[in-house]
Amino acid sequence: MEDARSFAIAAHAGQLYGGKPYETHLAAVVQVLDDFGFGEEYCQAGWLHDVVEDTPIELAEIRSLFGDAVAAMVDAVSGIGPTREVRNARIYGGLKACPAAAAVKLADRIANVEAAPAGSEHRARYRREADEFEAVVRPCVPPAMWSRLERALA
Template sequence: MANARSFAIAAHAGQLYGDAPYETHLSAVVLVLRDFGFDDSYQDAGWLHDVVEDTSVPLTEIREQFGDTVAQMVDACTGLGPTRHDRNVRIYSGLRACPKAAAVKLADRIANVEAAPPGSEHRARYLREADAFAAIVRPHVPPAMWQRLEQAMIGND
């Protein structure tokens, strides 16, 4: 099996997360997963969660390199479509089909909120989406993990 971290960093080469290399965001997602005891397949999906969405790597390559479980989680977290609404509809549908991917998506959201500057449009967008996100994600994640998102939302005022 390939190394998910190396694969993701190579796939996102040249992309930025704010002013930092994209690896910064991916690492933050994986650290959140580790904080809540999620194992290697979850961490692999954490490294890879944006690869299909943000690069030219197809899901078939993720499946070939990392197996069905990781590919299913990555697919469930992948937002494709012309609008944010369309992307969210796809993600929510994917999370319904693969509920274990909710932990990866929540780790992604936690990392994004913790990195969002106070008063930013990013934070405002996450607040607007909070109810729909909670309805899909919250039933499938540890309560303490959900509380971390709530704390991050409050702490970013």
């Protein structure tokens, strides 16, 4: 897992998340996955989940370095496209094709919501997207993990 961590930190070098190094967000995603007992491939995907979406690195490199299972999860959660609607549609299609990736996407959403200030536009956007997100993600994740998102959004 250390290889994925190092790779992701290098790939996101110079990027910020809420004014902090991007590593802060990635570590929060991996912590959520670890909190619910997800194993190494999930945690690798957690470190790498934004690499294809936010850096020039291509999925083929992720696949060659980390294997097919990790690459499939990263691909499934990569929101690529010109608008949030298009990016979300790509992710929802990816999660339907690779249900295992739903845990990574939920960990990402939990980390984002927990980091967003109460009353922020970020939280409001996640609430607006909640029904569609729930329809795709909730059937594929542990109930306790889903409950954590609900608590964070409350």
